[in-house]
Structure formats: structure tokens, C-alpha cells
Amino acid sequence: xxxxxxxxxxxxxxxxxxxxxxxxxxxxxxxxxxxxxxxxxxxxxxxxxxxxxxxxxxxxxxxxxxxxxxxxxxxxxxxxxxxxxxxxxxxxxxxxxxxxxxxxxxxxxxxxxxxxxxxxxxxxxxxxxxxxxxxxxxxxxxxxxxxxxxxxxxxxxxxxxxxxxxxxxxxxxxxxxxxxxxxxxxxxxxxxxxxxxxxxxxxxxxxxxxxxxxxxxxxxxxxxxxxxxxxxxxxxxxxxxxxxxxxxxxxxxxxxxxxxxxxxxxxxxxxxxxxxxxxxxxxxxxxxxxxxxxxxxxxxxxxxxxxxxxxxxxxxxxxxxxxxxxxxxxxxxxxxxxxxx
Amino acid sequence: xxxxxxxxxxxxxxxxxxxxxxxxxxxxxxxxxxxxxxxxxxxxxxxxxxxxxxxxxxxxxxxxxxxxxxxxxxxxxxxxxxxxxxxxxxxxxxxxxxxxxxxxxxxxxxxxxxxxxxxxxxxxxxxxxxxxxxxxxxxxxxxxxxxxxxxxxxxxxxxxxxxxxxxxxxxxxxxxxxxxxxxxxxxxxxxxxxxxxxxxxxxxxxxxxxxxxxxxxxxxxxxxxxxxxxxxxxxxxxxxxxxxxxxxxxxxxxxxxxxxxxxxxxxxxxxxxxxxxxxxxxxxxxxxxxxxxxxxxxxxxxxxxxxxxxxxxxxxxxxxxxxxxxxxxxxxxxxxxxxxxxxxxxxxxxxxxxxxxxxxxxxxxxxxxxxxxxxxxxxxxxxxxxxxxxxxxxxxxxxxxxxxxxxxxxxxxxxxxxxxxxxxxxxxxxxxxxxxxxxxxxxxxxxxxxxxxxxxxxxxxxxxxxxxxxxxxxxxxxxxxxxxxxxxxxxxxxxxxxxxxxxxxxxxxxxxxxxxxxxxxxxxxxxxxxxxxxxxxxxxxxxxxxxxxxxxxxxxxxxxxxxxxxxxxxxxxxxxxx
Numbered sequence: 001x002x003x004x005x006x007x008x009x010x011x012x013x014x015x016x017x018x019x020x021x022x023x024x025x026x027x028x029x030x031x032x033x034x035x036x037x038x039x040x041x042x043x044x045x046x047x048x049x050x051x052x053x054x055x056x057x058x059x060x061x062x063x064x065x066x067x068x069x070x071x072x073x074x075x076x077x078x079x080x081x082x083x084x085x086x087x088x089x090x091x092x093x094x095x096x097x098x099x100x101x102x103x104x105x106x107x108x109x110x111x112x113x114x115x116x117x118x119x120x121x122x123x124x125x126x127x128x129x130x131x132x133x134x135x136x137x138x139x140x141x142x143x144x145x146x147x148x149x150x151x152x153x154x155x156x157x158x159x160x161x162x163x164x165x166x167x168x169x170x171x172x173x174x175x176x177x178x179x180x181x182x183x184x185x186x187x188x189x190x191x192x193x194x195x196x197x198x199x200x201x202x203x204x205x206x207x208x209x210x211x212x213x214x215x216x217x218x219x220x221x222x223x224x225x226x227x228x229x230x231x232x233x234x235x236x237x238x239x240x241x242x243x244x245x246x247x248x249x250x251x252x253x254x255x256x257x258x259x260x261x262x263x264x265x266x267x268x269x270x271x272x273x274x275x276x277x278x279x280x281x282x283x284x285x286x287x288x289x290x291x292x293x294x295x296x297x298x299x300x301x302x303x304x305x306x307x308x309x310x311x312x313x314x315x316x317x318x319x320x321x322x323x324x325x326x327x328x329x330x331x332x333x334x335x336x337x338x339x340x341x
Numbered sequence: 342x343x344x345x346x347x348x349x350x351x352x353x354x355x356x357x358x359x360x361x362x363x364x365x366x367x368x369x370x371x372x373x374x375x376x377x378x379x380x381x382x383x384x385x386x387x388x389x390x391x392x393x394x395x396x397x398x399x400x401x402x403x404x405x406x407x408x409x410x411x412x413x414x415x416x417x418x419x420x421x422x423x424x425x426x427x428x429x430x431x432x433x434x435x436x437x438x439x440x441x442x443x444x445x446x447x448x449x450x451x452x453x454x455x456x457x458x459x460x461x462x463x464x465x466x467x468x469x470x471x472x473x474x475x476x477x478x479x480x481x482x483x484x485x486x487x488x489x490x491x492x493x494x495x496x497x498x499x500x501x502x503x504x505x506x507x508x509x510x511x512x513x514x515x516x517x518x519x520x521x522x523x524x525x526x527x528x529x530x531x532x533x534x535x536x537x538x539x540x541x542x543x544x545x546x547x548x549x550x551x552x553x554x555x556x557x558x559x560x561x562x563x564x565x566x567x568x569x570x571x572x573x574x575x576x577x578x579x580x581x582x583x584x585x586x587x588x589x590x591x592x593x594x595x596x597x598x599x600x601x602x603x604x605x606x607x608x609x610x611x612x613x614x615x616x617x618x619x620x621x622x623x624x625x626x627x628x629x630x631x632x633x634x635x636x637x638x639x640x641x642x643x644x645x646x647x648x649x650x651x652x653x654x655x656x657x658x659x660x661x662x663x664x665x666x667x668x669x670x671x672x673x674x675x676x677x678x679x680x681x682x683x684x685x686x687x688x689x690x691x692x693x694x695x696x697x698x699x700x701x702x703x704x705x706x707x708x709x710x711x712x713x714x715x716x717x718x719x720x721x722x723x724x725x726x727x728x729x730x731x732x733x734x735x736x737x738x739x740x741x742x743x744x745x746x747x748x749x750x751x752x753x754x755x756x757x758x759x760x761x762x763x764x765x766x767x768x769x770x771x772x773x774x775x776x777x778x779x780x781x782x783x784x785x786x787x788x789x790x791x792x793x794x795x796x797x798x799x800x801x802x803x804x805x806x807x808x809x810x811x812x813x814x815x816x817x818x819x820x821x822x823x824x825x826x827x828x829x830x831x832x833x834x835x836x837x838x839x840x841x842x843x844x845x846x847x848x849x850x851x852x853x854x855x856x857x858x859x860x861x862x863x864x865x866x867x868x869x870x871x872x873x874x875x876x877x878x879x880x881x882x883x884x885x886x887x888x889x890x891x892x893x894x895x896x897x898x899x900x901x902x903x904x905x906x907x908x909x910x911x912x913x914x915x916x917x918x919x
Binding site for chain 2: 037058072077168203334337338
């Protein structure tokens with residue numbers, strides 16, 4: 001087992017199991033979901049600081065990545081896992097996938113993000129999941145965009161909304177649980193009328209945003225995405241847009257929190273914990289807005305203006321209660337599939 | 342009477358038994374055992390889980406869609422495959438032999454490659470469910486129409502010319518002769534092939550995952566989704582069990598339908614006359630579309646850069662992981678290591694498959710009751726989805742003391758389990774058709790067993806063995822269902838890379854997926870093409886019996902003695918494919 005490995009130290013190059021690369025640095029593997037983007041500069045910084053080579057393994061959508069981690073628990077595909085969100089937290093904890101990592105969570109991470117009291121999963125970022133709308137489309141059609149969760153099922157918006165499936169997409173699951181939390185007993189009726197209102201269900205966020213949304217050539221001017229989608233639009237337009245074409249319907253926003261943890265069975269648990277600690281470091285946190293379009297968990301992290309000027313910070317987002325999520329999630333998904341598929 | 346085996350391999354029974362336990366029985370048992378307790382807070386397998394899986398209303402819809410698309414796909418395969426097979430069997434025209442080879446070629450194409458080519462053809466996943474349904478059916482037809490055409494060819498070859506001649510002499514019109522003599526004979530030959538096509542469509546995975554999108558799922562995809570997305574192993578077990586029972590029932594029916602193989606009199610083929618040239622043209626068109634379109638579209642899309650520009654950018658991008666999409670799909674080292682890894686795994690899986698297939702064929706080549714059972718057990722994995730096999734291997738070899746997770750061995754194991762039934766289906770009829778009198782003569786002349794196997798039996802089976810190896814390689818190489826579950830995230834194979842790319846919208850992803858598919862198709866059918874080509878040139882001695890049951894034919898000259906001509910051949914898939 002490798003315990004201490006200072007920066008630039010040639011670590012355990014005699015041990016074939018330590019994954020030492022040609023440089024003599026051990027390789028740490030970060031397992032995550034497909035759409036995660038690691039900033040190259042931050043990667044290099046962390047690698048030299050920890051004396052490691054950092055490899056990223058992407059394992060499908062967030063739910064599939066976690067399922068793989070559960071099925072390979074104890075003999076993981078990497079050392080650190082990033083991408084358990086507040087909807088799947090209880091599943092990850094119940095399956096005994098992670099070990100306690102003794103990572104120090106800075107005070108600037110607000111209490112509402114610290115959802116695991118066992119010290120295994122550490123909050124890294126947060127992003128409100130919200131319905132976005134195509135501003136131009138609604139202008140051209142002389143229609144006011146919906147103003148509440150309920151109104152999405154209004155016949156005036158028939159055939160206009162695209163959401164992601166809660167089975168295969170994490171914003172989809174956040175939305176399902178958010179609807180349940182906001183509408184309570186009326187949630188079932190809401191889904192039934194959404195189905196009657198011809199909602200389109202995409203398999204992934206990519207599919208919904210890039211293929212179904214009118215802004216990107218699809219035929220749905222309402223799409224379930226993030227509060228940070230408008231700044232992402234401007235950023236990716238590389239100068240073509242000076243302001244976003246999408247607006248955010250604030251009353252539909254639901255808080256999503258993403259966590260990282262050290263996988264049980266990692267051959268470098270101490271280094272892995274240091275990597276998680278780095279994910280809460282200033283560099284990693286500051287790069288998150290413009291690479292993954294999420295808000296850093298640390299409220300004192302520097303947020304680039306390109307992000308802050310167009311990102312919506314919902315005043316009063318729907319918050320998911322962890323205990324309710326744990327006890328209702330699987331049942332809600334099963335019921336959703338019965339109604340919607 | 343207990344008959345000696347025609348293929349006498351040492352340790353065959355032990356190898357067969359071990360392979361069945363390791364590759365099939367234990368993995369399936371492991372899924373059941375693991376699901377009893379539930380995973381990650383999910384309910385365990387029990388009366389409640391069973392009830393909720395069976396009564397939640399979704400099962401009916403999913404099963405309905407599964408059976409519906411399989412029925413439509415099979416019907417279309419029949420509607421196209423039978424006329425094509427009939428023309429190829431009865432008419433002689435330039436290029437007929439090549440057409441008979443090409444028509445089955447799509448069967449060895451990897452599912453994801455065909456799915457990608459259809460996506461590329463229509464420009465991305467259709468938004469409507471009906472559009473996606475059509476794509477799924479078209480993909481299934483592309484794959485399986487050749488199986489029906491081949492079976493028709495074989496069936497027509499079985500129609501004894503003397504029967505037709507005597508019927509004609511008796512004054513029946515050609516139409517009446519066709520209806521009362523040829524049709525029933527061919528139909529009986531066709532029934533098992535239709536069944537196997539139906540089973541393939543029923544349990545198809547890669548096609549439905551790639552073309553079904555959200556909400557359009559079959560039982561097979563549902564098993565995968567329950568196991569890997571919602572972690573509902575109980576539901577996965579229940580569905581896998583149901584599907585297994587249904588397919589076993591179908592396979593049993595299929596074995597009852599299997600008819601004795603009769604060496605046909607062949608050479609009923611003649612030159613087309615008048616309007617028949619129209620039929621020939623239609624067949625050539627169908628075969629050209631089947632053979633050229635999937636691969637043609639892939640090649641075209643992989644080099645088209647839009648707006649009339651062409652280039653190898655997609656291949657370059659994959660090779661060096663030059664773009665974000667490419668890097669996300671291949672990993673930072675590009676496609677090279679992926680290709681090598683895929684080939685190495687497929688080579689090992691092919692070797693393992695051949696060892697197991699030979700052992701099974703040896704045990705089953707005795708004509709006693711236990712041989713019949715061994716044959717049935719060997720076909721079982723065909724009735725089990727590749728997803729289930731993969732999941733079973735992951736669970737079965739990931740706990741309880743043995744932990745192979747993360748090792749390449751597990752991928753090889755999964756691919757072997759997928760390939761063995763098909764290889765057995767090809768090797769077993771060859772082993773059965775070995776003439777026992779040759780073996781006995783050799784023994785009398787003092788040849789030891791090793792010499793009888795190595796010097797006599799195996800060389801006689803050479804052609805079937807190479808066909809089986811080719812199929813095993815193509816199946817292992819192209820396997821998606823088992824491999825996607827068993828391979829580590831950083832050890833993707835080609836189909837997994839294609840799956841990742843096909844799931845992303847946008848023209849670049851389609852281009853990259855097409856390029857990766859071209860690479861996969863080359864790797865898969867390279868060995869097959871070479872051997873088909875060699876075959877085509879060495880088949881002169883087969884006297885125009887296109888597609889005569891090759892696997893049941895020993896060498897080129899038919900050395901079958903009279904009493905052996907009516908032998909039941911194995912119920913495996915080999916006969917329907919080749």
C-alpha cells in the first residue's frame with residue numbers, strides 16, 4: 001500500500017500494482033459520468049501538486065456510472081468517484097461504495113449542501129435544474145412563457161416541452177423528485193396532464209438540449225436544463241452571441257448537488273482523499289463554472305463574469321429533502337415509467 | 342443402442358461440463374442469488390418484486406412492443422428472403438454465387454455498425470416513436486433476411502427433381518406442382534430458420550439501444566436498464582427468467598420442426614427466361630442494397646465533412662483522440678489501443694469458443710440420449726440474452742471468493758458464452774456427419790485415437806471449423822451486450838466506443854461513429870471475407886448447388902453413404918446460417 005507520496009517523488013516504482021506511469025508518478029483514476037469536463041490547466045496543477053498522473057474514466061450517465069460503481073464495489077475501476085448527486089446519495093451510501101475520507105470541508109460550503117453526515121461523500125458543486133425557454137420563439141409566437149411548474153401542463157403549451165427521462169438522466173431524476181416535492185399529492189395528476197400535453201422525453205440532456213430544443217434546431221421551445229444554460233450558450237457561441245437566446249423559468253428550479261468520494265478498494269486511499277480535497281481547492285472550484293457550468297460548492301470561490309452575468313441564481317429553489325428522496329425515489333421512478341413510457 | 346462418438350476428443354465431457362457451469366449456470370444462478378437480498382436499498386427478489394414486475398402495466402407494453410417488432414421484422418424477412426432465396430436456388434445467372442454469399446454477409450456485421458449506418462442514413466435519431474420503430478425493423482431485416490434466403494436456398498435444393506418430374510408427368514401444371522410439391526417441402530425447411538430469426542429479433546440488444554431512444558424498449562433492453570441504471574436486480578432477474586422461458590419454448594418447438602437433412606439432387610438451376618430476368622434484376626438489387634448499403638453509408642458518412650467536402654478527419658480524430666467527442670469515446674490514447682484490445686479479446690474468446698465447441702460437438706456426436714441433452718444445453722445460452730450473460734458473469738465472478746472484475750478474462754468469458762452456441766451449431770453437424778466406418782477402418786489399421794482425431798476427423802471438418810471460428814471471431818468482436826457490462830470504463834472495445842458516439846447528437850458524432858464502425862466492420866469481417874472468397878473459388882466441385890448445407894458436407898465430394906443420408910442433423914443455428 002502506498003501511503004506517503006510527496007510531490008515529484010518517484011513513488012513505489014518497484015511495485016507493479018501502484019499504477020506508476022513512465023514518469024514514476026502513481027496514476028490516480030477519477031471515475032465520473034460522460035459529460036464531465038476537466039480543465040486541462042487545473043488537471044496539470046493538481047497532478048504536479050499531488051505528484052500523480054490523473055486519469056479520467058467516463059462511465060455513461062450519472063446513474064449508470066454509479067450502478068457500475070455499486071456492481072464493482074470493493075474492486076473499483078478507479079480511486080475517486082465524482083458525480084453522485086443528491087438524488088442518488090442514499091443509494092451510494094447504502095451500497096457501501098465509498099470509504100470515509102477525512103476530507104476537510106471548508107466553512108464556505110453552506111450547510112444545505114452537506115448532506116452526508118458519515119463523511120464519505122463531499123459536496124463539490126451545485127446547480128439548479130430549471131426549465132429553459134427559447135426567448136425568440138415565444139416572442140414570435142406572441143405567447144408568454146410558463147411561469148410555474150403547474151403551468152407547464154397548461155394546454156397553451158401543448159407539445160412545447162422536452163424533458164429528460166429520470167431513468168437515464170440526472171436532471172430528469174432531479175425534476176421528477178422536485179415535482180413530487182413541490183406538488184405533493186398532486187404530482188401524479190401533473191404527470192398525467194403533462195403526458196396528455198404531449199411532453200417529449202429525451203434519453204439524455206444532450207439529446208434534449210442539442211436535438212429537441214428550438215434554439216438548436218429542434219421543435220421544442222421549452223426544455224429541462226440548468227440555470228446555467230444561458231451563460232453556457234453565450235460561452236460556446238464563441239462571440240456569435242452577446243446575450244443568451246434562452247431564459248430560465250425560475251419557479252421551476254430545483255437544487256442539484258454533486259458529490260465526490262474515495263472508492264472502497266482504491267489502492268491509493270490517502271492520495272485519493274487528497275484529490276477529493278483538491279476538488280474543493282480554489283483552482284478546481286474556480287474552473288467549474290466555465291467547464292461544467294455549475295456553481296462551485298464554496299461560496300468564496302471566484303466566479304468568472306461571463307458566468308455570473310447570465311446565470312440565474314434562483315431566489316427560492318425547490319430543495320430536496322434527503323430522507324424523502326431516499327424513501328421515495330425508486331417508487332417514484334417506477335410509477336413514472338408506468339405513466340409515461 | 343449406444344453409438345460411439347464420431348469425434349473422439351479426450352476430456353470432452355469434462356470440458357463441456359466445466360464450460361457450462363462457468364460460462365452459463367453459475368452466472369445465472371449468481372444473478373438470482375444476488376437479487377434475493379436486493380442491492381443498494383432496493384427490495385430483494387420475492388413475491389412482492391415478482392408481483393410488481395408482472396403487474397405494473399409496463400411489462401405488458403414492453404412485451405407487446407418486443408413481440409410486435411419481432412413479428413413485423415420476421416414477416417418482412419420472409420417476404421423478402423424467400424423470393425430472393427428462390428431465385429438464387431432456381432436460376433443461374435452471372436454473379437449468382439457472389440450474391441448467395443453477400444446476402445448472408447450482414448449477419449456477421451456488428452449490430453452497432455448497422456444501427457450507426459441507419460442513423461447516418463436518416464441523419465440522426467428520429468424524434469417520433471414510429472420513426473424509430475421503422476429503423477429498428479429495417480435493421481433487423483438487414484441482419485436476418487440472409488438467414489431466410491439461405492434456408493430457402495437449402496430448402497429448394499432438397500426438393501427432389503424426380504418428385505417434380507413425376508408430378509409433371511402426371512399432368513400437373515407447373516403452378517400446381519409448385520403448390521403441392523415444392524412449397525410444403527421448402528416450408529418445412531424454412532420453419533426453423535424463421536424461428537431463429539424471430540428469436541434474434543426478440544432478444545436483439547444493440548439495435549434497440551441505439552435506435553430505440555428513450556421510452557422505446559424491449560424486454561432485453563429493460564433487463565439492461567434495470568441492472569445498470571435503476572439497479573433493480575430483482576426486476577432484471579424476473580424479466581430475464583421470463584424471456585429465457587419464452588425462448589426455450591421457441592427453441593423446443595424449433596427442434597420439433599427440424600426435419601431430416603436429405604442430400605438434395607441439386608442442379609435444378611437453369612438460365613432465366615423472359616420475365617424471369619426481371620426477378621433476377623430485383624434480386625440483384627436487393628442483394629446489392631443489403632450488401633453494399635450499410636457499409637457504403639458508413640464509409641460515405643465517415644469521410645463526408647459536409648457541404649461537399651471530404652476528408653479523413655474523423656479517422657485522424659479517432660486515432661489521436663483529437664476532439665472532445667473523440668476523446669470522450671476512445672479515452673486519451675485514441676482508437677489504436679481500443680482496436681488492439683478488441684482484437685486480442687476476440688482472439689482469446691474465439692480460441693476458447695473453439696475448444697468448447699469441439700468438446701461439446703464430441704460429446705454430442707454420439708447418437709445416444711445424453712448426446713441429445715448436451716446439444717440442448719449447448720443451445721441454451723442462445724436463448725439467454727447477452728446482457729444477462731454479461732451481468733451474470735460480473736456478479737458471479739465478483740463476489741463469493743472469486744473476483745475477476747476488472748480483468749480482461751471476464752470480457753473473454755462473456756464473449757465466449759455469447760459465441761459458443763453459434764459455433765456448436767456449425768461444428769456439431771460436421772462432427773455428426775463424420776463417417777464412423779472411416780474411424781473404424783483407421784482403428785482397425787492401428788491408428789491411435791490421437792491420430793484418428795488429428796489426422797482424420799479434424800481435417801475432414803476443416804471447413805466447418807474455419808467457418809465456426811470466423812463466426813466466433815465476428816460475434817466476439819462485435820458483441821456489445823455482454824462486453825458493455827464486463828469491460829472496464831478505461832478498457833472499452835470498438836462496439837462500446839461506437840455506442841458512446843452513437844448516443845451523442847450532432848454531425849461530428851455521427852461522422853466519428855461511422856468511422857469507428859468502418860474500422861469494426863473491417864476487423865469483424867476481414868477474416869470472413871478472405872475465407873468466403875477462398876471458398877468461392879474452391880467450390881467448383883459443388884456443382885452449382887449454391888448454399889448446399891455446407892456444414893453437413895464433408896469436404897467437397899459427398900461421401901455420405903446411403904443409410905446416413907437421412908440422418909437428423911443438429912438443431913443448431915449453423916444449418917440456418919450456412
